[in-house]
Amino acid sequence: MRNLSAIRLRCFPLPDKTIIADVNIFLLLPLLCGLGLGWLVNYLADVLPDTVTLTRPKCPNPACAQTPSWAAYLQLRNCAGCGRRRSPRTFITLGLLPAASLFLWLSPPAKLGYVLGTVVFAYLLTVAIIDLEHRLVLRPLSIAGLLLGASAGVLQHGWKSTLIGGLVGLGVMSLFYLFGMLFTRLRARRLGQDPAEAEEAFGSGDISLGTILGLLLGWPLIWFGLLLGLLASGAISLIVILVLVIVRRYKEQAFMVFIPLGPGFILIAVLILYLPNLIGALVPK
């Protein structure tokens, strides 16, 4: 019998058990890092838009506004005051970041590497969430993004390409901003509103976001990023309007639907940075 099992082992060599254990621990690390980052992104998105300081997050229900304990917050419990559940975004983020972290661990972007690649992704996700939920790009996040974008840019494509990319992002988004302001004024005049109170189509935060993405993508990729970003933003707006029509909440106000330039540009920048082959396949040669 001993001989037989020896033969079987030789015919079907099983992988060494220690190697299997190593691989699992190896993958646990990026998953845990991603989970931690997911909590951080949720925390920043919960707390920064209201206070711009790192305090304990409050219940988003304005009638309640109770402050849960850290333990209750971290355990994703419902609000003790009004019973409100944590937002779907909380859970989406906690699923998305470990997945992204694992993906970047297994195939890290060539020059960015796993650590910087994951930090940049978490940063862009935070900005996109706050932009979608509050339509604003916060100044402290913009400053952090300029530093992060500049270092990641120089590492990937040198300082010249980074600098020109940043300037192009700044210039193009400033033009959009000016056109948006003009459009808002004209519309307000036609509707008989006070132009000072009319909602602006583009926020000034989009200018700093354009600069950050310019640094990150560099020249000449930023052109491509801005062009595809515009298309993506248009597509997102169209989907939002279609959903509003379907759930019958479409009113004249839908013309006021803002164009989510920020999230659209971020989506495209993420695809260019992390899935360059996918973008390459989309572009006719």
Ligand SMILES: [Zn+2]
């Ligand atoms: Zn509450």
